[in-house]
Amino acid sequence: MKKIYCLIYILFTLPLLSQEKEGITHSGQLTGNPPFPIENYSELDNPKSTxxxxxxxxxxxxxxxxxxxxxxxxxxxxxxxxxxxxxxxxxxxxxxxxxxxxxxxxxxxxxxxxxxxxxxxxxxxxxxxxxxxxxxxxxxxxxxxxxxxxxxxxxxxxxxxxxxxxxxxxxxxxxxxxxxxxxxxxxxxxxxxxxxxxxxxxxxxxxxxxxxxxxxxxxxxxxxxxVLPKSENWKFHLDLWQNPYAAARYYRTDLWSDEHFAAMKQDLQHYVNAGGKSITASIMNRPWNGQTYDPFQSMVTWRKTIDNKWSFDFTVFDKWVEFMMDLGVKKQINCYSMVPWRLAFEYFDEASNSMKTIETKPGEKAYSEMWGAMLKAFATHLKKKGWFGKTYISMDERPMDVMLETIKLIKSADKNFKISFAGSFHKELLERIDDYCLALGENYPQEILGKRQNRGKISTFYTSCAHPRPNSFTFSPPAETAWYGWYAAATGLDGYLRWAYASWPLEPLLDSRFSTWAAGDTYLVYPGGRTSIRFQKLLEGIQAYEKIKLLRREFIESGEKEDLKKLDTLLNGFASSEIIEKDVAQSIKKANIQLNSF
The missing domain is CATH 2.60.40.10 (Immunoglobulins)
Incomplete structure (x- = not known):
């Protein structure tokens, strides 16, 4: 998730992809490699002298x-x-x-x-x-x-x-x-x-x-x-937003072709192996107004017929969801966004045989008519596919008054629609949001967190470019991503969200920098099915979370109060969102030793 910025660095719009003989990075640096290498490549020259x-x-x-x-x-x-x-x-x-x-x-x-x-x-x-x-x-x-x-x-x-x-x-x-x-x-x-x-x-x-x-x-x-269960049975709610559009550009395939899906499998397998729970689906064009090099496009075709009625085609949405479910990501489908960062909605107009844009916002008649029609058609389609119960209408970092107006419209279309939201804490939203994700540093009151979990609602946290530490930039200390699992376990949260799994910059294997956020902020894995130090440490923390869950249940069921007390004491050191750079790796190392001693 990102804040909106008026300025977009001009390199973002340079015609870099026209380079065919030699790749070029966002900074305009020639790479010495063909564009978009997959197997073999040479690293960029080292700016640091030897x-x-x-x-x-x-x-x-x-x-x-x-x-x-x-x-x-x-x-x-x-x-x-x-x-x-x-x-x-x-x-x-x-x-x-x-x-x-x-x-x-x-x-x-x-x-x-x-x-x-x-x-x-x-x-x-x-x-x-x-x-x-x-x-x-x-x-x-x-x-x-x-x-x-x-x-x-x-x-x-x-x-x-x-x-x-x-x-x-x-x-x-x-x-x-x-x-x-x-x-x-x-x-x-x-x-x-x-x-x-x-x-x-x-x-x-x-x-x-x-x-x-x-x-x-x-x-x-x-x-x-x-025994640690298979990752498909892990409790940790891992939600890393996927970007199939970046994969199509990097692997030079047509969107949604067999080649496109085949190329994505190796990259997404790391998410599956880490117990990934959510499928990221964009149901309108540019929900984040192009915050990534490869903007998200709509997986739903919006059309206004000659007789002025709304029509929707869910073919691409179905292909994407079925692909992800076949890989093993089956828990939920998060659909973005009824409240995009720019309140403009594209559709094909049959009367003029052209694409048009409506600029409207929650509460306005045009917005209610357009989204009311879409949500009703969407609900009918999801129920036919058997997906309605795991589909969430999703928004991020929107004001509370806008969220309340949007939720009202969602529930008028179908009262059983589920809703997810990532952003600031608002007590007025707690009962209305089924999957609520707070920015690191904000906290759920413990009594509210317990009530949410008893009702089967999801409560997680996220990090973004706004957090200097802990984070998952390519320059971040590796232990910081492992820390996420320990923090979630210590605070009673269900898991973690990160806005970008593989929203690659122009040449991700060579240059992790981007024109608007710190290096590595837009992705965690690399082309060619490559994982990263950051992702492997994230997996370490998730496994620790699963161990803690299993041990806690065992100690409670068997009445081992002394071991339960030791486990709680162990977690106390991870209950604060503030971490000390020198201590995080050593703290996790000591905690893992103790965890394996039970």
């Missing part, structure tokens, strides 16, 4: 396990003090674990590749097919606004410090050339089978330069006798 003196102090290539809460600089050698040859982790059955190793190339370039073995115990093994590795790639980032209070507003890249930062995780390339005097992390994910025997599992990762082994790193996992 200190030959610093590298000359080292005398060999360095390989070690590293910290998943650190984004390691490309131009700086890994500290020798980091040296760790065996990594020890613990996990529930069914949990996904993250690990990071690091290689610093001294004096000569390397042709990096790696091989991951099975992890074996005396009774069973975690097969290597359950363990994946990917090179951590570097993408251009920037910084908070100069006052440090947020990251909203038009951006001229020359006014912000720009650096390369570690974030994309590239699973598509099993080999990567790295230049001398550079550092390269590798991200490792371990999916612990749900049906495995508890115990200690050991194996190794071989890191090679071509055919030459640089190092063997040991990996040891203690599998505990507890």
């Amino acid at each position: 200190s030959e003196t610093l590298w000359n102090k080292k005398n060999r290539t360095f390989v070690s396990w590293a910290n998943t809460d650190v984004r390691y600089n490309k131009e700086i050698p890994a500290p020798i003090a980091l040296s760790q040859e065996t990594l020890h982790l613990s996990a529930w059955k069914g949990e996904q674990l993250n690990a990071q190793l690091i290689i610093s190339a001294h004096r000569k370039s390397l042709e990096l590749n790696f091989e991951i073995s099975d992890l074996s115990s005396s009774q069973s093994k975690i097969e290597s097919k359950n363990i994946t590795g990917g090179f951590v790639r570097y993408v251009m980032t920037d910084e908070l606004n100069k006052d440090g209070k947020g990251a909203c507003g038009p951006r001229n890249h020359k006014e912000f410090d720009s650096t390369l930062v570690a974030d994309p995780i590239d699973h598509l390339n099993d080999r990567l050339s790295i230049a001398k005097n550079t550092t390269r992390p590798v991200w490792v994910t371990i999916n612990v089978p749900r049906d495995i025997t508890k115990g200690k599992y050991t194996g190794e990762i071989k890191i090679r330069d071509g055919d030459r082994i640089l190092k063997k790193l040991g990996l040891e996992i203690e599998v505990l006798d507890r």
